[in-house]
Amino acid sequence: MQTRITKLFGIRHPIIQGGMHYVGFAELAAAVSNAGGLGIITALTQKTPELLAREISRCRSMTDQPIGVNLTFLPTFSEPPYAEYIQAIAEGGVRIVETAGRSPQAYMPGLKAAGIKVIHKCTSVRHALKAQQIGCDAVSVDGFECGGHPGEDDIPNMILLPRAADELSIPFVASGGMADARSLVAALALGADGINMGTRFVATKEAPVHENVKRAIVEATELDTRLVMRPLRNTERVLKNAGVDRLLEIEREKGEALQISDVYEQVAGVYPKVMVGGEMDAGAWSCGMVAGLIHDIPSVKELIDRIMADARRIIRSRMAEMLEPHAQREAELLA
Numbered sequence: 214m215q216t217r218i219t220k221l222f223g224i225r226h227p228i229i230q231g232g233m234h235y236v237g238f239a240e241l242a243a244a245v246s247n248a249g250g251l252g253i254i255t256a257l258t259q260k261t262p263e264l265l266a267r268e269i270s271r272c273r274s275m276t277d278q279p280i281g282v283n284l285t286f287l288p289t290f291s292e293p294p295y296a297e298y299i300q301a302i303a304e305g306g307v308r309i310v311e312t313a314g315r316s317p318q319a320y321m322p323g324l325k326a327a328g329i330k331v332i333h334k335c336t337s338v339r340h341a342l343k344a345q346q347i348g349c350d351a352v353s354v355d356g357f358e359c360g361g362h363p364g365e366d367d368i369p370n371m372i373l374l375p376r377a378a379d380e381l382s383i384p385f386v387a388s389g390g391m392a393d394a395r396s397l398v399a400a401l402a403l404g405a406d407g408i409n410m411g412t413r414f415v416a417t418k419e420a421p422v423h424e425n426v427k428r429a430i431v432e433a434t435e436l437d438t439r440l441v442m443r444p445l446r447n448t449e450r451v452l453k454n455a456g457v458d459r460l461l462e463i464e465r466e467k468g469e470a471l472q473i474s475d476v477y478e479q480v481a482g483v484y485p486k487v488m489v490g491g492e493m494d495a496g497a498w499s500c501g502m503v504a505g506l507i508h509d510i511p512s513v514k515e516l517i518d519r520i521m522a523d524a525r526r527i528i529r530s531r532m533a534e535m536l537e538p539h540a541q542r543e544a545e546l547l548a
């Protein structure tokens with residue numbers, strides 16, 4: 214399958230693995246790229262630019278296919294040295310960066326000078342248009358369903374994707390709620406050039422996270438995510454657990470007066486506890502509604518091959534057959 218995204222990034226299948234804190238290590242990124250998708254290392258999981266450089270070179274030793282690096286500009290307790298992270302990315306020979314959170318505008322000249330293609334992840338048409346205007350090569354359009362930060366507009370992909378298709382001229386991928394061939398074909402029908410998946414890739418053999426995390430995703434239904442930090446305008450979709458229940462209780466108690474420091478215990482330093490330690494009640498970690506569509510823990514290659522084979526079947530058989538009786542009747546009328 215060829216789309217504007219496969220051509221832009223030089224990949225075989227229009228499937229991207231979104232950056233994921235404490236999940237997007239070299240092992241997962243290499244597995245996705247080797248399977249023909251685009252694997253992405255998450256920069257800020259590496260505590261320094263030097264460690265990111267090491268992670269990139271570890272990934273390079275596992276794949277000769279294109280890989281990307283995610284740079285997330287979110288409110289953190291201290292601002293990371295972004296320019297130095299970009300230098301590590303450029304020197305590591307990576308030519309694709311997924312930006313997310315705030316606009317990457319300030320870093321575009323540096324990224325472009327290094328010959329890097331930028332795909333910006335955003336949750337609204339206006340931010341997607343802004344990304345196009347500042348020279349991003351593509352965007353990843355993240356609907357309200359998504360695991361992580363869905364923004365504050367709450368527009369699901371059924372509306373957001375065709376809206377983006379109507380407005381954008383650069384290629385874009387659908388992100389949020391994507392799990393299988395049905396998601397891919399639907400996203401293509403709505404105007405996207407491919408899909409970006411987060412939660413689905415966490416529940417794979419190669420994702421270097423604790424087995425409890427994978428099991429929790431398989432056991433979860435589409436009803437088991439919660440939105441946290443909305444009063445701080447930093448909304449995050451996470452999997453419900455005891456830590457998240459406590460966080461929501463604090464949000465209810467504090468109301469509009471909520472400060473980030475009130476929920477520090479439930480949001481800071483949670484990822485290593487969950488992803489490495491398997492402590493499933495430690496606090497807020499991103500997970501999409503798509504958990505309701507995830508029932509197994511395949512290898513990345515099994516997952517991607519299955520998506521591509523099923524997508525061909527849906528397009529060639531299921532959809533083509535829907536047109537066939539009509540085509541026959543047309544032929545009869547013309548005869």
Ligand SMILES: Cc1cc2nc3c(=O)[nH]c(=O)nc-3n(C[C@H](O)[C@H](O)[C@H](O)COP(=O)(O)O)c2cc1C
Binds near residue numbers: 498502
């Ligand atoms: C565990 C986890 C951690 C994530 N961490 C990040 C991150 O650090 N930076 C980022 O831009 N997106 C992050 N995301 C969002 C994903 O890249 C992707 O946009 C999102 O998961 C898509 O929605 P889906 O989970 O429904 O597939 C994370 C998602 C998950 C599930």
